[in-house]
Amino acid sequence: MPTDPFANTLDGLGAPARAPYPLTPSDTDALPVLPKALYVGTGGHLVLRGVDGTADVTLRNVAAGQIVDIRASHVRATGTTAADLVALV
Numbered sequence: 001m002p003t004d005p006f007a008n009t010l011d012g013l014g015a016p017a018r019a020p021y022p023l024t025p026s027d028t029d030a031l032p033v034l035p036k037a038l039y040v041g042t043g044g045h046l047v048l049r050g051v052d053g054t055a056d057v058t059l060r061n062v063a064a065g066q067i068v069d070i071r072a073s074h075v076r077a078t079g080t081t082a083a084d085l086v087a088l089v
Contacts, residue, residue, distance in 0.1 A: 013071075017088035025077040025085070033089050038068040038075070041084025047076040 011018060013036050023031065023038065025047075034051055043064040049056050051071040062068060062082050075085065 019089045020086050021089065023075055023085040023087045025075045025080045027077045030073050031075065031087060033087065034071055034073060035087035035089050036071065037088045038070065038072060039086040039088055040064060040066045040068060040082045041086065042082060044081030044083065045079060046082045046085075047079035048072040049074040049076075 009015075017036060019033070020039070021033070023035075038046070038048075040046065040062045041064060043062055043066070046059040046062050046068065047056055048059070048070065049072060051073045053073070056074070056076055058079060059068065067088070
């Protein structure tokens with residue numbers, strides 16, 4: 001394991017992701033871990049629900065390589081055309 005000079009630093013929303021994971025959109029399942037943000041590898045539409053939201057929203061024409069600064073609880077399969085998604089935790 002490499003030496004981590006930031007091991008004793010508190011993690012926060014503004015800190016870099018420490019445990020990113022590939023995200024598979026689902027119409028029924030919530031994300032397993034709430035992310036700080038989402039990375040979009042291949043551009044398109046992104047249908048999601050914010051952690052405190054009560055309705056889904058569609059982000060249209062999200063660019064490839066964009067980081068979406070929304071703490072999403074769900075990313076829906078229906079309507080999402082963006083791909084290669086990564087949850088930044």
